[in-house]
Amino acid sequence: MAVPQHKIWERLISPVVSFLIDEEGLERYALSIDWKKQSDRFHRDDVILPSYYSSYKFRGIEGGYLHPKVVVSYDPILQYLLPPNETLVRQAVIDAIQVQPRRILDLGCGTGSTTLMLKQAFPQAQVIGLDLSAYMLVMAEHKATSAGLDILWRHGNAEKTAFPDASFDLVTASLLFREIPTTVSQTILRECFRLLVVGGQVLILDSNQKALRQLEWLKEVFEELYLRDYAAFNLHESMNQAGFLALSSKDVWWMHQVTSGVKPISKVDVTKYNTVKQTVSKSTDGKIDNNDLEDLGSPVFGIKA
Numbered sequence: 001m002a003v004p005q006h007k008i009w010e011r012l013i014s015p016v017v018s019f020l021i022d023e024e025g026l027e028r029y030a031l032s033i034d035w036k037k038q039s040d041r042f043h044r045d046d047v048i049l050p051s052y053y054s055s056y057k058f059r060g061i062e063g064g065y066l067h068p069k070v071v072v073s074y075d076p077i078l079q080y081l082l083p084p085n086e087t088l089v090r091q092a093v094i095d096a097i098q099v100q101p102r103r104i105l106d107l108g109c110g111t112g113s114t115t116l117m118l119k120q121a122f123p124q125a126q127v128i129g130l131d132l133s134a135y136m137l138v139m140a141e142h143k144a145t146s147a148g149l150d151i152l153w154r155h156g157n158a159e160k161t162a163f164p165d166a167s168f169d170l171v172t173a174s175l176l177f178r179e180i181p182t183t184v185s186q187t188i189l190r191e192c193f194r195l196l197v198v199g200g201q202v203l204i205l206d207s208n209q210k211a212l213r214q215l216e217w218l219k220e221v222f223e224e225l226y227l228r229d230y231a232a233f234n235l236h237e238s239m240n241q242a243g244f245l246a247l248s249s250k251d252v253w254w255m256h257q258v259t260s261g262v263k264p265i266s267k268v269d270v271t272k273y274n275t276v277k278q279t280v281s282k283s284t285d286g287k288i289d290n291n292d293l294e295d296l297g298s299p300v301f302g303i304k305a
């Protein structure tokens, strides 16, 4: 159940944040960018904005992530909203990675702060950041270029990405679920499952649900429309329903959490694996070459202990 946006952010937090950031400077920056020209490089006509998204407001601003003012102020504001330190919180995603990924997809990547860290942690991997806002992708690409990182930015809906089945070893989503209806989160989890290879991992960084459930006022601090629904959402059950196993959640600095799941090997895959194993043991010196298992598409052979 969604509740009306509350006033605490507007009355208390927003003035403090406005004091901390250079709002006028950011406004000038927003005006200096030709958004149409820049975002046209990413914009795809087949991407349809869901209704929950079109009505989303950030700091009360209509248009949400499609408003230049929101886009340029996102990073300067967020650094104060992820205590104790934004980089430390995002590092929790990197620390939770158990696979040796060749292809990584960051869903709802926004301005790409986590996406950049993923590429820095796995420079050999192909990293893709996907977002519904082509404007956010303009900022993300700018950051990646400045950092000398080769990342692919894709305009798209995390519910239906159009990437082929089993095309990623790792799929991540940070700070996405707290802002979207839980039915959409469920659809995204199913999409993650479809996109992952067997043994692939999904990682979700978001607000700590336990803390949100225990502390009523915390939900009031942020004006997000779906935060209450997110707090009540049974993430593990939904992940399980999507097909994920080996589920775990870890508190990150009390206010955040990282949740992990693995796409398990199916009965069909076990049969396939046994066939490959028999062929390999008959035809070679007994060593299993990962290439022989290529059609299983699994990154588990690179798994960390």
Ligand SMILES: C[S@@+](CC[C@H](N)C(=O)[O-])C[C@H]1O[C@@H](n2cnc3c(N)ncnc32)[C@H](O)[C@@H]1O
Pocket: 053, 065, 107, 108, 109, 110, 111, 112, 113, 114, 130, 131, 132, 133, 136, 156, 157, 158, 159, 173, 174, 175, 176, 179, 180
């Ligand atoms: C709070 S921001 C998080 C951005 C980034 N992941 C981060 O950690 O800073 C949420 C992002 O999700 C995007 N988003 C919301 N719904 C989406 C969907 N269905 N598919 C793709 N992106 C979506 C928004 O455009 C926005 O950039």
